[in-house]
Amino acid sequence: MKIYLLIFLATFAICHKLSDFGAIIDDPAYSSVLTNGQAFEKALLAANSSQNDKTVLIEANHTYHMLPSNIFYNLQNITIKIDGSIIAWEGDISLWPKDETNHSITLISIRDSQDLTFTGSGLIEGLGYRWWWHVILIGDDNRPCLLEVRDSANLIIENLTFSNSPEYNLNLRNIKNGLLQYLNITVDVFGQQKLLSEYGLMYKNFVPTFPLNTDGVDISGINITIRNSTIICFDDAVAVKPISGGSSNFTNCTQNILIDNCYVKYGVGMSIGSVPPHLNCNCVKNITISNIYFETPIKAIYIKSNPGTKGTGLIQHIYYENIKITNALMWAVYIGPQQQHQPHGGADTGCSFFYPLPFTECPTNPLVTFDDVALINVEIEGGVFSPGIILCNSTNPCTNFVFQNVTAKHWSVVPYWNGLHCENTQGKAIDSKLIPDCFN
Ligand SMILES: *[C@@H]1O[C@H](CO)[C@@H](O)[C@H](O)[C@H]1NC(C)=O
Ligand SMILES: *[C@@H]1O[C@H](CO)[C@@H](O)[C@H](O)[C@H]1NC(C)=O
Ligand SMILES: *[C@@H]1O[C@H](CO)[C@@H](O)[C@H](O)[C@H]1NC(C)=O
Ligand SMILES: *[C@@H]1O[C@H](CO)[C@@H](O)[C@H](O)[C@H]1NC(C)=O
Numbered sequence: 095m096k097i098y099l100l101i102f103l104a105t106f107a108i109c110h111k112l113s114d115f116g117a118i119i120d121d122p123a124y125s126s127v128l129t130n131g132q133a134f135e136k137a138l139l140a141a142n143s144s145q146n147d148k149t150v151l152i153e154a155n156h157t158y159h160m161l162p163s164n165i166f167y168n169l170q171n172i173t174i175k176i177d178g179s180i181i182a183w184e185g186d187i188s189l190w191p192k193d194e195t196n197h198s199i200t201l202i203s204i205r206d207s208q209d210l211t212f213t214g215s216g217l218i219e220g221l222g223y224r225w226w227w228h229v230i231l232i233g234d235d236n237r238p239c240l241l242e243v244r245d246s247a248n249l250i251i252e253n254l255t256f257s258n259s260p261e262y263n264l265n266l267r268n269i270k271n272g273l274l275q276y277l278n279i280t281v282d283v284f285g286q287q288k289l290l291s292e293y294g295l296m297y298k299n300f301v302p303t304f305p306l307n308t309d310g311v312d313i314s315g316i317n318i319t320i321r322n323s324t325i326i327c328f329d330d331a332v333a334v335k336p337i338s339g340g341s342s343n344f345t346n347c348t349q350n351i352l353i354d355n356c357y358v359k360y361g362v363g364m365s366i367g368s369v370p371p372h373l374n375c376n377c378v379k380n381i382t383i384s385n386i387y388f389e390t391p392i393k394a395i396y397i398k399s400n401p402g403t404k405g406t407g408l409i410q411h412i413y414y415e416n417i418k419i420t421n422a423l424m425w426a427v428y429i430g431p432q433q434q435h436q437p438h439g440g441a442d443t444g445c446s447f448f449y450p451l452p453f454t455e456c457p458t459n460p461l462v463t464f465d466d467v468a469l470i471n472v473e474i475e476g477g478v479f480s481p482g483i484i485l486c487n488s489t490n491p492c493t494n495f496v497f498q499n500v501t502a503k504h505w506s507v508v509p510y511w512n513g514l515h516c517e518n519t520q521g522k523a524i525d526s527k528l529i530p531d532c533f534n
């Protein structure tokens with residue numbers, strides 16, 4: 095009997111509920127979102143310093159509107175279980191908290207930490223709609239992400255729904271040992287009208303917009319698996335990035351990443367990069383992307399360099415296996431310089447979004463090496479334009495490309511009929527119906 099009572103009490107003690115730290119439910123007022131940010135911070139620090147109660151709980155059926163109170167450092171062995179909802183504050187953009195470089199702080203932001211788990215059946219909602227319009231109309235681009243983890247080891251993120259981030263949904267940099275699974279990442283340009291009105295924040299004359307930079311997961315690091323997730327986000331579903339500055343204590347090259355069993359809709363690719371050259375050599379290698387179904391992607395297989403005149407970059411051992419791509423809106427396969435042209439010219443890479451239309455250009459960067467890239471069992475069906483394009487530089491051609499069992503059932507005539515155009519690429523095709531036109 096005593097033992098049962100002890101177990102009962104111990105079970106009760108497990109978890110720091112947000113409401114126990116003064117958080118207020120269902121209230122989008124400025125004072126409440128500040129209070130809730132502070133409650134989250136207190137719960138996090140209490141869980142971190144507790145011996146046996148290492149969980150922060152966002153309770154089921156509870157909705158907390160929140161602004162970030164801080165960036166958190168040096169957390170050890172804690173679980174953040176979100177069964178309810180965290181909703182980003184939707185008030186005046188200029189009041190969003192900034193870091194010391196005047197950049198908007200991500201809604202949940204953790205650095206230099208170990209053994210973190212984010213789990214639960216809940217939702218982190220960014221209400222990004224008005225941030226997207228702010229960038230398009232005003233050009234001032236200083237948006238928060240939903241979840242950021244940097245320079246941390248042993249990270250698990252599972253089961254949660256992330257939606258409508260103002261910028262990237264998950265921004266994970268320099269991670270050692272990561273597991274992301276059963277995630278649902280959605281950007282819904284239409285649904286927010288209903289959502290916003292539910293919180294009394296109805297925008298009159300609602301017009302859907304093309305959200306910019308609403309990537310699903312941006313990630314760099316070593317030994318990471320991302321699997322069994324759904325990503326509908328209008329930009330890179332996953333973008334595998336080099337280590338910032340070309341070096342870290344974990345690894346100098348982003349490597350050993352497996353992305354498996356995911357469904358992607360309206361995405362701009364399961365992407366590698368972009369990789370600009372760097373004096374320390376920016377590097378991404380040994381990445382496997384398998385069992386992915388892309389529906390109406392803007393791009394699907396996307397490997398991209400970025401401009402730069404100093405140092406080098408390396409993109410090597412990249413494998414796409416068992417991929418299905420239906421009705422691509424632009425390119426099913428695009429390998430070359432990042433095609434980017436943003437409003438107000440902020441991050442123009444020189445490679446036109448409309449390349450290869452007449453009077454457009456797309457300069458390649460010989461400082462970034464592409465080597466050992468394989469497409470195996472790739473099926474492309476339908477699509478507005480031809481299946482794809484591979485653009486490399488004659489002074490540093492792409493090497494060791496393999497197309498094995500790649501098919502395209504396609505009816506487009508522009509710009510390359512049912513073909514895949516390539517320049518300065520050495521590779522071979524094995525049992526493949528789709529053969530890049532520069533392979534010998
Ligand atoms: C978290 O707990 C660890 C010990 O488990 C401690 O070293 C660290 O300083 C704590 N972090 C914070 C932010 O209090
Ligand atoms: C982490 O916390 C759990 C309890 O939640 C405990 O069992 C485990 O030993 C801790 N691990 C480390 C490395 O402190
Ligand atoms: C921070 O950025 C805002 C615009 O986002 C600008 O108005 C303000 O002057 C900046 N502050 C500093 C200290 O740079
Ligand atoms: C996460 O989702 C998986 C698959 O649906 C399920 O098996 C698992 O129990 C869930 N974990 C938690 C902590 O809810």
Ligand SMILES: *[C@@H]1O[C@H](CO)[C@@H](O)[C@H](O)[C@H]1NC(C)=O
Binds near residue numbers: 257
């Ligand atoms: C993902 O989340 C969105 C928004 O909450 C929801 O509409 C959708 O049904 C979810 N999808 C899956 C596969 O759980």
Ligand SMILES: *[C@@H]1O[C@H](CO)[C@@H](O)[C@H](O)[C@H]1NC(C)=O
Binds near residue numbers: 271316317344345350
């Ligand atoms: C990454 O995983 C490999 C294979 O399991 C292991 O040998 C290596 O030590 C890991 N690297 C790091 C930095 O943990």
Ligand SMILES: *[C@@H]1O[C@H](CO)[C@@H](O)[C@H](O)[C@H]1NC(C)=O
Binds near residue numbers: 322355
């Ligand atoms: C992931 O999904 C695949 C295909 O649905 C399934 O076979 C596999 O068991 C799942 N993996 C995990 C870890 O749940």
Ligand SMILES: *[C@@H]1O[C@H](CO)[C@@H](O)[C@H](O)[C@H]1NC(C)=O
Binds near residue numbers: 341343
């Ligand atoms: C390596 O870790 C040390 C101590 O934490 C830190 O001061 C240093 O900046 C780190 N180096 C890199 C390249 O991240």
Ligand SMILES: *[C@@H]1O[C@H](CO)[C@@H](O)[C@H](O)[C@H]1NC(C)=O
Binds near residue numbers: 341342343344345346
């Ligand atoms: C990264 O590169 C630096 C400089 O070459 C080297 O000192 C360091 O050991 C490397 N770090 C790792 C984790 O390999």
Ligand SMILES: *[C@@H]1O[C@H](CO)[C@@H](O)[C@H](O)[C@H]1NC(C)=O
Binds near residue numbers: 349350380381382
């Ligand atoms: C490449 O990455 C995979 C994980 O996707 C890992 O199992 C394998 O050991 C890595 N290969 C090398 C040579 O490190």
Ligand SMILES: *[C@@H]1O[C@H](CO)[C@@H](O)[C@H](O)[C@H]1NC(C)=O
Binds near residue numbers: 456457458486487488
């Ligand atoms: C190849 O690189 C050189 C040097 O950057 C550049 O001048 C040239 O335009 C590039 N070629 C192509 C086809 O992009």
Ligand SMILES: *[C@@H]1O[C@H](CO)[C@@H](O)[C@H](O)[C@H]1NC(C)=O
Binds near residue numbers: 417471472473499
């Ligand atoms: C070729 O790929 C298709 C899927 O695109 C797959 O169904 C088929 O089994 C593959 N053929 C071989 C020989 O692996």
